[in-house]
Amino acid sequence: MDIKAYMQQVGVQARAASAAIARADSGLKNKALSAIADAIQGSRDSLILANQKDMQRGAENGLDAALLDRLELTPARIDAMLEGLHQVIALADPVGGMTDLEYRPSGIQVGKMRVPLGVIGIIYESRPNVTIEAASLCLKSGNAAILRGGSEAIESNQALAQCIRTGLEVAGLSEHTVQVITTTDRQAVGELITMSDYVDVVIPRGGKSLIERISKDAKVTVIKHLDGICHVYIDDDADMSKAVNVAINSKTHRYGTCNTMETLLVAQSVADKALPQLARAYGELNVELRGCAATKAILADVEDASEEDWSTEYLAPVLAIKVVADMNEAIGHINRYGSHHTDSIITENYTKARNFLRQVDSSSVMVNASTRFADGFEYGLGAEIGISTDKIHARGPVGLDGLTSQKWVVLGDGHIRH
Amino acid sequence: MDIKAYMQQVGVQARAASAAIARADSGLKNKALSAIADAIQGSRDSLILANQKDMQRGAENGLDAALLDRLELTPARIDAMLEGLHQVIALADPVGGMTDLEYRPSGIQVGKMRVPLGVIGIIYESRPNVTIEAASLCLKSGNAAILRGGSEAIESNQALAQCIRTGLEVAGLSEHTVQVITTTDRQAVGELITMSDYVDVVIPRGGKSLIERISKDAKVTVIKHLDGICHVYIDDDADMSKAVNVAINSKTHRYGTCNTMETLLVAQSVADKALPQLARAYGELNVELRGCAATKAILADVEDASEEDWSTEYLAPVLAIKVVADMNEAIGHINRYGSHHTDSIITENYTKARNFLRQVDSSSVMVNASTRFADGFEYGLGAEIGISTDKIHARGPVGLDGLTSQKWVVLGDGHIRH
Numbered sequence: 001m002d003i004k005a006y007m008q009q010v011g012v013q014a015r016a017a018s019a020a021i022a023r024a025d026s027g028l029k030n031k032a033l034s035a036i037a038d039a040i041q042g043s044r045d046s047l048i049l050a051n052q053k054d055m056q057r058g059a060e061n062g063l064d065a066a067l068l069d070r071l072e073l074t075p076a077r078i079d080a081m082l083e084g085l086h087q088v089i090a091l092a093d094p095v096g097g098m099t100d101l102e103y104r105p106s107g108i109q110v111g112k113m114r115v116p117l118g119v120i121g122i123i124y125e126s127r128p129n130v131t132i133e134a135a136s137l138c139l140k141s142g143n144a145a146i147l148r149g150g151s152e153a154i155e156s157n158q159a160l161a162q163c164i165r166t167g168l169e170v171a172g173l174s175e176h177t178v179q180v181i182t183t184t185d186r187q188a189v190g191e192l193i194t195m196s197d198y199v200d201v202v203i204p205r206g207g208k209s210l211i212e213r214i215s216k217d218a219k220v221t222v223i224k225h226l227d228g229i230c231h232v233y234i235d236d237d238a239d240m241s242k243a244v245n246v247a248i249n250s251k252t253h254r255y256g257t258c259n260t261m262e263t264l265l266v267a268q269s270v271a272d273k274a275l276p277q278l279a280r281a282y283g284e285l286n287v288e289l290r291g292c293a294a295t296k297a298i299l300a301d302v303e304d305a306s307e308e309d310w311s312t313e314y315l316a317p318v319l320a321i322k323v324v325a326d327m328n329e330a331i332g333h334i335n336r337y338g339s340h341h342t343d344s345i346i347t348e349n350y351t352k353a354r355n356f357l358r359q360v361d362s363s364s365v366m367v368n369a370s371t372r373f374a375d376g377f378e379y380g381l382g383a384e385i386g387i388s389t390d391k392i393h394a395r396g397p398v399g400l401d402g403l404t405s406q407k408w409v410v411l412g413d414g415h416i417r418h
Numbered sequence: 419m420d421i422k423a424y425m426q427q428v429g430v431q432a433r434a435a436s437a438a439i440a441r442a443d444s445g446l447k448n449k450a451l452s453a454i455a456d457a458i459q460g461s462r463d464s465l466i467l468a469n470q471k472d473m474q475r476g477a478e479n480g481l482d483a484a485l486l487d488r489l490e491l492t493p494a495r496i497d498a499m500l501e502g503l504h505q506v507i508a509l510a511d512p513v514g515g516m517t518d519l520e521y522r523p524s525g526i527q528v529g530k531m532r533v534p535l536g537v538i539g540i541i542y543e544s545r546p547n548v549t550i551e552a553a554s555l556c557l558k559s560g561n562a563a564i565l566r567g568g569s570e571a572i573e574s575n576q577a578l579a580q581c582i583r584t585g586l587e588v589a590g591l592s593e594h595t596v597q598v599i600t601t602t603d604r605q606a607v608g609e610l611i612t613m614s615d616y617v618d619v620v621i622p623r624g625g626k627s628l629i630e631r632i633s634k635d636a637k638v639t640v641i642k643h644l645d646g647i648c649h650v651y652i653d654d655d656a657d658m659s660k661a662v663n664v665a666i667n668s669k670t671h672r673y674g675t676c677n678t679m680e681t682l683l684v685a686q687s688v689a690d691k692a693l694p695q696l697a698r699a700y701g702e703l704n705v706e707l708r709g710c711a712a713t714k715a716i717l718a719d720v721e722d723a724s725e726e727d728w729s730t731e732y733l734a735p736v737l738a739i740k741v742v743a744d745m746n747e748a749i750g751h752i753n754r755y756g757s758h759h760t761d762s763i764i765t766e767n768y769t770k771a772r773n774f775l776r777q778v779d780s781s782s783v784m785v786n787a788s789t790r791f792a793d794g795f796e797y798g799l800g801a802e803i804g805i806s807t808d809k810i811h812a813r814g815p816v817g818l819d820g821l822t823s824q825k826w827v828v829l830g831d832g833h834i835r836h
Binding site for chain 2: 019022023096102104106108110113115117118200201219221239241242245246248249250253335344346357358359361362363364365366367368369370372373374378379380391392393395396397405406407408409410411412413414415416417
C-alpha cells in the first residue's frame with residue numbers, strides 16, 4: 001500500500017466533503033448523528049465481536065491491563081457512546097451564528113459569522129469511543145474529519161466507521177465527511193500532520209511524548225494538550241475549611257486526570273495550621289506527600305521534594321507540597337513550574353483574588369474552587385474534544401466553538417469607500 | 419557576531435519583559451506610548467538624518483523608486499506616526515476584560531478573561547513607520563515585541579528604537595518590552611521564527627514569497643496574510659447603479675492594496691447590460707480588461723483571460739472578467755480561485771444575499787459593498803497589525819483583540835466536584 005498516495009486521496013476527499021458539511025443545516029447534521037446512533041444500536045453484537053478481536057490481539061501482544069481496559073467495548077460503553085451522540089444532537093449549532101453586527105460611520109454594517117474550520121485531523125490512542133466522540137463533534141461543527149485511532153483498536157474503529165458511513169448515507173451526506181484511516185502504518189500520521197493543503201487543524205489526544213512528537217513535525221496547526229501540572233495555593237487569608245475541602249478534592253477526586261492538583265502551595269503564615277489537617281486527610285486516602293524543607297519541619301514523615309517534583313505530573317496518589325512566603329512567590333512558582341493548565345487560589349481577600357486571576361498565566365485560573373472543575377461539561381460547553389494548553393486559537397477546554405472560526409460579514413446598500 | 423546567541427538573548431529578555439507588560443494597567447501603557455510620541459517629537463531631526471543615510475545607501479544599491487518612496491521618512495510621515503500613537507492611546511485596553519461570567523449548575527461562576535499572547539515577533543520590510551505601529555499595538559495589548567525590519571531601513575529603525583526605549587524608560591517599563599533587532603543578517607529571521615520557547619506568534623508583513631518562506635520554516639505560530647484575490651459578483655438581481663459603483667470603486671479606489679478586486683464575475687442574464695457601462699468607466703480610468711469568451715462576445719477590444727488570470731493578484735490597473743451562469747457558479751469560482759480574503763455580491767435578492775454570506779469561504783464576505791472596506795479602521799478595530807487569510811486564531815483584519823487570547827476564570831466559594 002502506498003501510504004502517501006492513500007493519505008493524499010483521503011485529504012482530497014475530505015476537502016471536497018468539507019464544503020457540503022459546512023453548508024449543511026442543523027437539521028441535516030442532527031439527522032446524520034441520529035442515524036449514526038441507530039446504526040450503532042443495530043450493530044451492538046458486531047461491534048463487540050470486532051472489539052474482541054482487538055482485545056485478543058492486544059492480550060497476545062502483551063498490552064498491560066490499563067490499556068486493555070481502555071480498549072474494551074462493553075454494552076455499558078456502547079450505551080455511553082449513544083448517550084454522547086444524543087448530547088451532541090442537543091447542543092446548539094454554532095455554525096452561521098452572527099454576532100456584533102453594528103453600523104459603522106461609513107454606513108456599512110459589520111459583524112462576524114461563525115464558520116467551520118474545514119478539515120480536522122484527530123489522532124488518538126486506544127479508546128474506541130473517541131471515534132464516535134470526535135466524529136460527532138466535527139460533524140456538528142460543520143467540519144470534515146479524518147480520524148486516526150490507535151493500531152490496537154483497528155477492528156473496533158473500522159466497525160464504528162461502518163456505522164458512521166451508514167448514518168452519513170441515511171442523511172444524504174458524503175461518506176467522506178468522516179473518514180477513519182484504514183491503515184495502522186505510522187507513516188499515515190506523518191502524512192496527516194503535513195498535508196496542509198487538505199487539513200486545517202490537527203488535534204492529537206494521548207500521552208505527552210506523542211503530542212510533542214506530532215507538534216515538532218507538524219506543518220498543520222496543532223491544538224494540543226501537553227500536561228497538567230495544576231496547583232492549589234492556600235493563602236494567608238484562606239478560609240481553612242474551604243482550603244482543606246478544595247485541596248483534598250483537587251488531589252483525590254481522581255488521580256489520573258489532567259486537572260488533578262500535583263503541587264500544593266501553602267502560605268507560610270498558615271502552614272502550621274493547614275498542613276497537619278491536610279496530612280491527616282491525605283494519609284487516610286494513602287496519598288504520598290513530598291515536601292520542601294519548611295513542610296518537613298511541620299510534617300515529620302514526609303519525603304523530600306526534589307527540584308524535579310515541582311514539574312512532575314504524577315497522575316497518581318502523590319503530592320508535592322511547598323511552603324511559600326506569600327502570594328507573589330506562589331504566582332512566581334506557578335508560572336515557572338506549572339504547565340499553564342489550571343491553578344486555584346484559596347483566599348477570602350478580595351484584592352489577592354483579583355490579582356491572582358490576572359497574573360496567573362494558565363488556561364483556567366480559579367478562586368476558591370477545585371481544579372477538577374476545568375472541564376468542558378462543567379464549563380457548560382456541552383462536550384469537549386480536548387483541553388488546550390496553547391494560547392493561540394483555543395485555550396482550555398475546547399468545545400464546538402473551538403472547532404470553528406469567525407469570518408467578517410459586511411452588509412451595505414451599494415456603499416463605496418471614499 | 420554570533421546571531422544565534424544574540425537572538426536567544428533577545429528571546430530570553432522578551433520573555434522576562436512579557437510578564438510585567440502583561441500585568442501593566444492601561445494608564446501605565448498609555449504613559450509609555452505618550453512618552454514614545456514625545457521622544458519622536460523631540461528627535462525629528464535625528465530621525466530624518468538617520469533616514470537619509472538609509473535613503474542614500476538605498477539609492478547607491480539601486481533600490482527602485484517605489485521602494486525608496488516607502489523607505490522615506492518625511493515630516494508628514496513623522497506626523498502620521500505621532501497621530502497613529504495617539505490613536506492607539508485612545509483605543510480601549512482589551513487586557514483583563516472579562517466576559518460571559520455565568521453561574522453553572524454546580525454553583526461555580528465561569529467566564530473568560532482576555533490576556534496577552536506573550537511575545538510577538540514581527541517581520542516587515544522597508545516602511546520604517548511599521549516599527550512604531552507594531553510596537554504600539556503590541557504594547558497596548560500587553561505583549562512584548564521583537565521587531566525585525568528590513569535591512570534597507572536599519573538606520574531609521576534603530577533611531578526609532580531609541581525613541582521607544584526612551585518612552586519605556588519614562589514609564590518605568592523594561593527596555594526589553596520592545597526590542598528592535600540590531601543585525602541585518604538574515605539568519606536572525608530564521609532564529610526568530612523557530613525559537614518557540616521565547617516567541618508565541620510571528621506576524622510577517624511583506625510580499626507573498628517572504629511570507630510563504632517564513633510559514634514553511636516557522637516552528638512558531640504564524641499569523642499570515644498571503645494574497646488578496648478579491649471578487650465582486652454582479653448577480654441577476656443586482657441594482658445596476660449599485661453594481662457599477664461598487665465594481666468601479668473595488669477596482670480603482672486603490673490599485674496596490676490587498677482588498678482591491680482582481681476578478682469581476684457577472685451573471686449571464688445581466689452581462690449585456692452591465693459590461694458595456696463598466697467597460698466605458700474602466701476605459702476612462704485606463705484599466706486593462708481581460709475577459710472570458712462570453713465577455714469578449716460582448717466587449718470587442720478585451721484581451722483573453724487565461725486560466726492563470728483567475729488566480730492572479732495584479733495589484734495594478736488590470737481586471738479579469740468572467741461571465742457566470744448563476745450565483746452557484748460564482749461561489750464555486752470564488753472558493754476555488756480566490757484567496758479567501760474579501761468577496762462581495764451585488765444583489766437585491768434576500769435569499770441569494772443570505773446564501774452568499776454563508777457559502778463563500780473568505781475572511782470578509784460582503785453584500786452590496788466595496789471590497790475596499792475590508793480594513794481594520796473601517797471595521798472599527800481602531801488599528802490593524804495586518805489582515806489574516808488564515809482561519810485559525812485570527813481571520814481578516816487583526817486589531818488589538820487579535821493580539822490577545824482568552825483564559826477561563828472560575829469563581830467559587832469553596833466548591834468541590836462531586
